Amino acid sequence: MATDVDVFLRRLAQELRPRAHQSADMLLRRMRGELPELWEYEELASLALEETAAHVTAFLDVLENGLDVTLSETPPTAVEVARGFARSGVPVSMLLRAYRLGHVGLLQLAQETAARLTDDWELINAAWMRLMSMGFEYVDRGSEQVVAAYQKERDLLLQRRLMLTNEASTRIGTTLDTARTCQELADVGTEDFADLVTVDLLDSVLRDETAYPSPDAPVLCRIAQQSVLEGCPDSAVATGARHTYPEGSHPARALADRQSLLHRITASDVPAWLAPSEDERHALRVHGFHSALLVPLHARGHTLGLAEFFRHRTAAPFDDDDLLLAQEIASRAAVYIDNARRYTHERSTALTLQRSLLPQRAVEQSAVETASRYLPSGSRAGVGGDWYDVIPLSGARVALVVGDVVGRGLHAAATMGRLRTAVRAFADIDLMPDELLTHLDDVVIRLQREEAQEAGETSATCLYAVYDPVSRLCSLASAGHVLPAVVTPPAAGADAVDSRAVDFPDMPIGPPLGLGGLPFETTQFELPEGSLLALYTDGLIASRTRDVDTARTLLCDILAEASASASAKSAVSPESPESPDEICDRVLAALLPSHPSDDVALLVARTRALDPGQVATLDIPSDAAAVAEARGFASEKLTGWGLEELSFVTELVVSELVTNAIRYGKGPIQLRLILQSTLTCEVSDASSTAPHLRRARTFDEGGRGLLLVAQLTERWGARHNREGKVIWAEQALPAKESAASLV
Incomplete structure (x- = not known):
């Protein structure tokens, strides 16, 4: 009887082989009805027919050639599909369910074909029992291999994500420059994760560093972007440009609700916020945009902007795990951006204050x-x-x-x-x-x-x-x-x-x-x-x-x-x-x-050194009669300097200062005239007592001299040194003399 079953199974395989591709298509239709969510992944759907046909062919080879099913190898396309499941975030349970559905469908197909080949129900029952045993062995063997491939790919994916997280922690925030930090976020995001990353900050945050405005209907500034394509031809907004998102669009909602979004993009429905014009939508279709992550940048309880991650060259769309990873990277970057923003503000304020002082x-x-x-x-x-x-x-x-x-x-x-x-x-x-x-x-x-x-x-x-x-x-x-x-x-x-x-x-x-x-x-x-x-x-x-x-x-x-x-x-x-x-x-x-x-x-x-001819010095004895000599000395020097028109005021100043030095000071007393950008009259003595202005009463005979000096000169004052004090007064030169004295 066993020989008869082997012969019958060989004949059954030969009967089914010409219709292997057709059988695979039929199995796919059954699975599509049971697992419609699998067909959301275009990459997997395109490989499904090839994989199913490979499984049908491999199982028919076992039946026709009497091979040991425990030694059979899973078709390479099945391993690739398992890896695709892992990259796309499809649960492994769904992968195993697809295998079971395929197994049941293939057994039903074999049973229907066997009934057409013979009316010996005893042979059919024996063959069915053999088919059941071999089918389970094949599915178990194949499941082990695809689960191993799935887990390996998943481990690699998790390892890459961990590496990306570590990269983000070391490469983002290396400086306290806002634009540089945003660019570092974009650069890290395009390394084995996204194909295009854009970073927008709220324009009001950039303009007013002390405020965190409401993100309702915001104006954003594109601070940084990076693409796997040279020169970012897949981005509709240039770096440095200001733009807005339409109210109710996905980015506007993400900013308003402060919630990250995973958005699928189809060729027939390219959103207007991503490509406002028909030409831009056509370009995105050519690039093949298929999914996006919209992640608000939060720091210290406030929204700073929006980071967007897109895929078009990477076949696998973003999944929920990718969204969590993007949030992790963006949250770290947001803190660094806010630190840079705060530092830039404080530095700018301090530098402005510093330069103004x-x-x-x-x-x-x-x-x-x-x-x-x-x-x-x-x-x-x-x-x-x-x-x-x-x-x-x-x-x-x-x-x-x-x-x-x-x-x-x-x-x-x-x-x-x-x-x-x-x-x-x-x-x-x-x-x-x-x-x-x-x-x-x-x-x-x-x-x-x-x-x-x-x-x-x-x-x-x-x-x-x-x-x-x-x-x-x-x-x-x-x-x-x-x-x-x-x-x-x-x-x-x-x-x-x-x-x-x-x-x-x-x-x-x-x-x-x-x-x-x-x-x-x-x-x-x-x-x-x-x-x-x-x-x-x-x-x-x-x-x-x-x-x-x-x-x-x-x-x-x-x-x-x-x-x-x-x-x-x-x-x-x-x-x-x-x-x-x-x-x-x-x-x-x-x-x-x-x-x-x-x-x-x-x-x-x-x-510089003043020419000796611009300095005149006279030693004065402590005698009131020397005041007249001092006035004459000053008048003579002014005549020599061509400043006769300053003689009246200068003589009055000399008279008052010399008189005070003789009356209240100590010898030696010296008069010095200095001609530079101004005419300075100095009288020095050995006393440390400084004069001061006072208001003379109506019948006072003195007390008005320094008041006259202060009124008739540009500046006056006193300075002390180791030998005593100097009382000085400055007069402005006539315009022509002022220019000549500076030559």
């Missing part, structure tokens, strides 16, 4: 020619509190200041502004450098007491220098600040390069501001005309890649070269020497990378 233009003074630079930090630490200043003082002198507040951000910038204002106030009363820093130290200590603990301890460094073009004397003191570089021009007749003199003053550096109770010292030295002073903050020479000594040597070389070239030019040609502006540019180009790690303030000054 620094000098906006060079002040008019004749003592030095100056140029300055301020470079904010390029690191994540934020803008610091570096500052510089050039302050005109009485007697044609000028103060050069550079300082650095410890810390970063708005607090440092605001503190810098307060200290710069304090320095200007103290400079206005002509304090010596060490005295000024002592008062500034008290200001910092007071700020420490007034500020909350969470603001951090306020501390700063400062270098204050005063240069007098009459005596060519430079006085300076340092409160914890790096010393300036001083470049004296080569001696006459010496080799310009070999005789260059670049040095740092040999002077004590006082403690940083804010410690209190420790002294500051003023150092004085004479500077030849044309000397260079380079004042800077430590960000200029401090670097992770170069030690401070190397940087200082490089700075000295640049300054010495500039000084030598200036001397050479002046000796052989009338061309102007290298300007402080050019020196600043050369120093920064040589010492700094494109993005310095710390803020940098640089102030370069070239000294």
Whole structure:
């Protein structure tokens, strides 16, 4: 009987083989009715007929040739379909159900054919039992192999997703730049996940960094996008363009509801929000867009924008697992984007405040020619509190200041502004450098007491220098600040390069501001005309890649070269020497990378000296009769300078100041007239008592002199020094004389 069954099964296989493809098609129709959800996946549907026909053929080979069914190999197309199920997110249970349905259908087909071949029901029953046994063996064997292929593909998919998540955590947020962070999200998303990624941020968020607007009917800006196709030809919106999504569209709903969406796209129904025009819809059909993930970017409870992931080159559509992965990547990126947005806002605010508190233009003074630079930090630490200043003082002198507040951000910038204002106030009363820093130290200590603990301890460094073009004397003191570089021009007749003199003053550096109770010292030295002073903050020479000594040597070389070239030019040609502006540019180009790690303030000054003919000095005895001599001396000098029209006011000023010095001061007394951009009249004596304005009563014989001086001159004041005090008053020159005095 067994032989008869083998022969009958062979005959049955031969009968079915010519109709194998037709049989497979019939089985597919049955399965389509039972499992319609499988046919939503076009890739799987296209392989289903080929796979079913391969299974029918393989099973017929077993029947016809009497093969051992336990040794049969699953057709390659079946393994590919199993992998496709895994990539598409189809549950493995649905895969096994499809196998069972196919098995039942094939057995029913064989049973119908067997009834047509014989009327021997005993043979048919025996053959049916054999078919049942072999069919179950074939299905079990095939199920094991396709499940293994399914699980392997699923494991690979999960591994790729884990790798993508790790990539996102390491490659997104490498900088605190909003656009760069968005581009990093787009770049990571197109690596083995999506074929096109676009990142839009709410335009209102970009324009107003302090607000999180409602996403209802939003205007978005395309910040970044990336495609597997060169140049993003599959995107209808260009990077940087502003656009909106129609109300009720899928992206608008995702933003309004703050819910991520998985959207299927068919060739017959390309949404208008994705391609507004017919040409754009045609292009998307050509590309084959078939699915999209719309993921709002949330950070700290607010919506910042929308990330969109599309597939067209990848055959498998997005599934729910892909949506979860996209949400994971987007949520991490949103935090980084919000960090970058906040940092950009704070940095922009601090930088704006910083620049507004620094000098906006060079002040008019004749003592030095100056140029300055301020470079904010390029690191994540934020803008610091570096500052510089050039302050005109009485007697044609000028103060050069550079300082650095410890810390970063708005607090440092605001503190810098307060200290710069304090320095200007103290400079206005002509304090010596060490005295000024002592008062500034008290200001910092007071700020420490007034500020909350969470603001951090306020501390700063400062270098204050005063240069007098009459005596060519430079006085300076340092409160914890790096010393300036001083470049004296080569001696006459010496080799310009070999005789260059670049040095740092040999002077004590006082403690940083804010410690209190420790002294500051003023150092004085004479500077030849044309000397260079380079004042800077430590960000200029401090670097992770170069030690401070190397940087200082490089700075000295640049300054010495500039000084030598200036001397050479002046000796052989009338061309102007290298300007402080050019020196600043050369120093920064040589010492700094494109993005310095710390803020940098640089102030370069070239000294000038007043011609002796522009200064007139007269020693005055402590005798009231000397007042007339002083008036005559002043009148004579003004006549020599061609300023006769200033004689009346000048004689009145000289008379009042000299009289006060004789009456209330101590000898020696000296009158000095200085002609520069203004006419300055100074009277010095050895007394520390300072005069002050008062309102004279009706019958008082005196008390009106200083009031007249204040009314008739541009400025007046007093300054104290080690020898006593100086009372001074300035007058504006006539227009033609003012221009000539500056030549």
